[in-house]
Amino acid sequence: MAKRAATVQIKQIAERVGMSQSTVSIVLNGRGDEMRISKESQQRILETAREMNYHPNIYARRLRGATSDGQEGQIVAVFWNENFVEDTMGRYFSGLFRAVEENQYPVEFMVKMFKNGYLSELRDSMNLKKYSGILIMGAAATDLEFLNGEELDVPLVVNRPSNKYSSVYVDGYEVGAECARLFAGRGFHTAGVMGADVGTVGVGLRELGFLNECRERGIEVRREWIVKGDRMDMENGYECAKRFLEMKERPEGLFIMLDSLALGAMIQFKGSGLRIPEEMAVVAFGLNPMLKHISPSVTMIGNSMADTGETALKVLMTVINNNIKMPISKLIPPKYEFGDSFPAAK
Numbered sequence: 001m002a003k004r005a006a007t008v009q010i011k012q013i014a015e016r017v018g019m020s021q022s023t024v025s026i027v028l029n030g031r032g033d034e035m036r037i038s039k040e041s042q043q044r045i046l047e048t049a050r051e052m053n054y055h056p057n058i059y060a061r062r063l064r065g066a067t068s069d070g071q072e073g074q075i076v077a078v079f080w081n082e083n084f085v086e087d088t089m090g091r092y093f094s095g096l097f098r099a100v101e102e103n104q105y106p107v108e109f110m111v112k113m114f115k116n117g118y119l120s121e122l123r124d125s126m127n128l129k130k131y132s133g134i135l136i137m138g139a140a141a142t143d144l145e146f147l148n149g150e151e152l153d154v155p156l157v158v159n160r161p162s163n164k165y166s167s168v169y170v171d172g173y174e175v176g177a178e179c180a181r182l183f184a185g186r187g188f189h190t191a192g193v194m195g196a197d198v199g200t201v202g203v204g205l206r207e208l209g210f211l212n213e214c215r216e217r218g219i220e221v222r223r224e225w226i227v228k229g230d231r232m233d234m235e236n237g238y239e240c241a242k243r244f245l246e247m248k249e250r251p252e253g254l255f256i257m258l259d260s261l262a263l264g265a266m267i268q269f270k271g272s273g274l275r276i277p278e279e280m281a282v283v284a285f286g287l288n289p290m291l292k293h294i295s296p297s298v299t300m301i302g303n304s305m306a307d308t309g310e311t312a313l314k315v316l317m318t319v320i321n322n323n324i325k326m327p328i329s330k331l332i333p334p335k336y337e338f339g340d341s342f343p344a345a346k
Contacts, residue, residue: 017041017048028054073106074132074320076313079122081138082113083198083232088260088286088305092137095309105317116198119143128154133316140200155319157312160201166319166328168312170303172202175334176209176255179283179301182336183253184217185345186281192225192251194240194261196232203232203257206285210255225251229261237264245272250280253342259286259300266294266341282341297339303332 010028014021024045026035032042078096080089093109100107110131114122117140126134133155139147147156148164156165183191191214195203207226214221227243229236237260244250245268256262262284269276276282276296283299284291291298315328338344 013045013049013052013054016052017044019045073108074317075108075110075130076316077110077112077125077131077134079112079114079119079134079136081116081140081200083116083200084138091288091305092309095304095306095311096313098306099310099313099317103314103317105313107313107317114143116140116200117142120146123150126150126152126154126156130154133157133320135312135316138200140198141204144201155316157316157319159308159312161329162327164327166315168308168315168330168332170202170308170332170334172205173209175285175301176206176211177213178209178334179255179285180210180213180217180219182283182301182342183214183219183255183281186253188219188252188281190220190222190225190251190253192221192227192244192254193257194237194244194254194265195226195228195257196236196261197228197230198232200232206255206257221251232258233260234264234267237261238268239264241265241268244280245269245274253281253283256282256284259284259288259291259302262286262291262298262300263288263294266291266296266298270295276341277343287335287337292337292339296341299339299342299344300337302334308332 010021010024014024017024019041023037023041026032027037027042027045028049096109099105112122112125116138119136119139120143125131131154134157136143136147136156136158139158139160144158144160144162147158147162158165158167159169161167161169180191191210193207193210195207211221224247227240229240237256240261241264244254256265262282266282269282274280283301285300286302287300287304291300311330311332315330318324319328336344
């Protein structure tokens with residue numbers, strides 16, 4: 001894909017009209033009359049700016065607004081996949097604010113929602129005229145393809161592995177494989193999967209890692225034990241759990257690909273009288289505090305969304321403040337939090 005035309009700067013306009021940058025800036029900011037710049041000069045500057053396709057940065061004054069310690073203020077946009085809106089978003093932002101408090105970052109946040117697989121619709125927002133930097137959460141495979149084909153002038157941090165942009169991520173494949181190893185360690189011979197067929201990279205990698213490791217360790221995963229819906233919310237988990245309950249034969253262990261699905265599934269399982277973990281053990285991805293306080297409490301593997309948010313902002317601010325051009329990758333290792341749905345080994 002061809003690179004977009006370079007952003008027109010005030011310096012270039014000043015060179016074209018043969019005036020100082022300060023004079024051009026004053027006129028473009030609407031202060032020409034106040035500073036007694038002639039109407040002829042103002043008109044010449046404005047016409048030249050239009051000819052050169054100059055677009056004033058509406059956030060410029062705020063971006064340059066100095067704080068009490070002399071730091072420049074930053075506007076950080078969070079581009080968020082609408083499929084992950086529930087409590088996941090709140091926990092992520094708690095991490096952002098923790099990073100702001102601990103590091104005294106002079107940051108203002110703005111949120112832009114995008115539909116799964118349609119990040120490209122926000123392409124016109126991805127530039128330094130609007131934001132100092134962008135955090136992208138929940139990019140699907142098609143979203144990553146779009147990003148990899150672009151030449152963007154704004155610092156980005158994505159939550160998927162990337163060779164082009166900075167990233168803060170969990171190894172989804174390894175998470176799935178680790179869960180399969182946990183099942184194998186308890187002597188399980190059968191296992192099932194609950195997920196959502198929405199094309200997100202993380203969910204797909206977790207499923208692939210789980211299925212491959214199960215195959216390597218001789219754990220049977222029948223086709224009917226792979227149950228998916230078309231959403232990643234509690235209601236979908238509730239409906240998927242109903243399908244497991246209708247089965248004549250269920251697996252010994254179930255890996256639920258997302259914590260929001262697990263919340264709905266556990267409500268359904270408990271209402272049916274299914275005994276967990278005696279009749280079917282459950283492990284869910286995502287360290288969701290709510291899963292610790294339901295009955296039975298759920299064993300989880302994954303990463304804290306708050307930690308992810310905190311780390312992502314720290315990486316982004318490092319890139320911005322040091323003008324780093326090479327991508328920074330930060331792998332967050334997954335961890336277990338054991339509950340009653342799959343008790344820790346004694």
